[in-house]
Amino acid sequence: METISPQASVPHPPIRPSEANANACARCIHLSLCQGTAAPGQTAGQRIRVERHASLYRAGDTVGKRIYSIRSGSFKLLRAAPHGATQTTPQVIGFALPPEFLALNALGEAQHACSAVALEDSEVCCISWDRQAFKGRRQALTRPGLHLLLAREIRREQHIAAMLRNTHADQRLADMLLALSAHHAANGYSATRFRLPMSRCDIASYLGVTAECVSRLIVQFKRRELFQLRLRDVSQLDVEALRRMVAGQAPAAAAPAAETGN
Amino acid sequence: METISPQASVPHPPIRPSEANANACARCIHLSLCQGTAAPGQTAGQRIRVERHASLYRAGDTVGKRIYSIRSGSFKLLRAAPHGATQTTPQVIGFALPPEFLALNALGEAQHACSAVALEDSEVCCISWDRQAFKGRRQALTRPGLHLLLAREIRREQHIAAMLRNTHADQRLADMLLALSAHHAANGYSATRFRLPMSRCDIASYLGVTAECVSRLIVQFKRRELFQLRLRDVSQLDVEALRRMVAGQAPAAAAPAAETGN
């Protein structure tokens, strides 16, 4: 199995389909999305280990015509130059945990638009979206399954944008905590007790606020007993209170001209 | 051809494939994305007229297993309840002009997550993403073409989120004007002179600021001679200056912990 280390500054070499791990799919957490009709050996995707702080791919890398399913660990997605070329520091545009996918936004593109950096030692599984892969049924993921993933990703991004538009910093943090909680709950883990694999700076960048602001919010949340947080371990998350905070009141932005306006 | 009026408060009835307009595809602006191998009569999609202020679909509507290509006019996309149910006013999450597509985020979903409201009298073309449609080649859009569209949409939303995270209000407005300019330029229209089909309130909601703020920014932009704006007509847009403004300086958000941080 290939391993990517933080020191490897050059893009990892393209992966030969022939290197496929025959048993990968049998244990794959995405089995429900897969076809399951192909022979086990044929559907298997290459697995890759990505060490903490290493990049699975970087913005500008040539796209290898595959997406990655996260088997273990966690990633942050970085946008290199948010708008102009003068931007110096990359921006966190998202986090990804198992059983989510990476590089969905690279479909059909020549180069990656963002980087995927492991927050801890992680493992991913490659799934090709090559034309032949679909034709030859040597593929774990079906076309309709891929459509679902892509559409879901669009909705997720729309939710993030909506949140960024009309919430205050405290609501953004609450929304993020709720998203993590819901994700863990949906995968059989505790909804009230989990670990934050990312740094405060990453959280701040993702939420579009400063690190200082995140820090202040955390003490405020603790004081209001919305959660407990030691270093990166969340516990006693008050899901209902957070939900009230997010849904609660005041959007910060103007209301549009409803359905009768233009 | 079916027409949707603003008064029609009930969802429009499902469209029968048999009603397809035989000549639609011949004039279709999306021809480059289409297969072109099917017989003209087979590939045609139903066309729908949507009157100003009318909804092509609404959040909560049953999804008709089709996407819409905009032939003429313009739309705004509304998210009904941004987060909680207590939210009163819908939020503008995007605008769409020809030759863009609508309802890409509904793929595989049972209900629409947002509403599409015409900003002016508009016309769209239906393209089915039904399983049979792809199988039978009775379809204008190919599977790979659909993948491209979906991935592009993800990237677009990511760009919007990135903008909302680390720009000030003036940069957001500049970014929006540049996007419109680039879109028009890419489709053979003027990059410096065009019409804004949406209201100030819609702009404000989309940018995540108040209408007052947009108003003040506009006078500021005029004073700085970044553009001229009479009512809804933009002219003499200074693309370079706007680009400098967007790329220019200061993100409002914190920098993440780079590649070496976690």
Add this chain to the structure above:
DNA sequence: CGCCCTATTGAATATAATCAACCGCCGTGG
């Protein structure tokens, strides 16, 4: 002509950014 809705302008306020200092942890190395 006059009403209604959109858009604009103004003054006061609030939220979060900025600048700066400090703490605590951890790995390095004397």
Add this chain to the structure above:
DNA sequence: CCACGGCGGTTGATTATATTCAATAGGGCG
């Protein structure tokens, strides 16, 4: 072993940006 330095995180004081509330102006349409 402990001192050092770097980094992530926290806290404080000040400032800036955009919101809020309020009032006014302008245009389209009956």
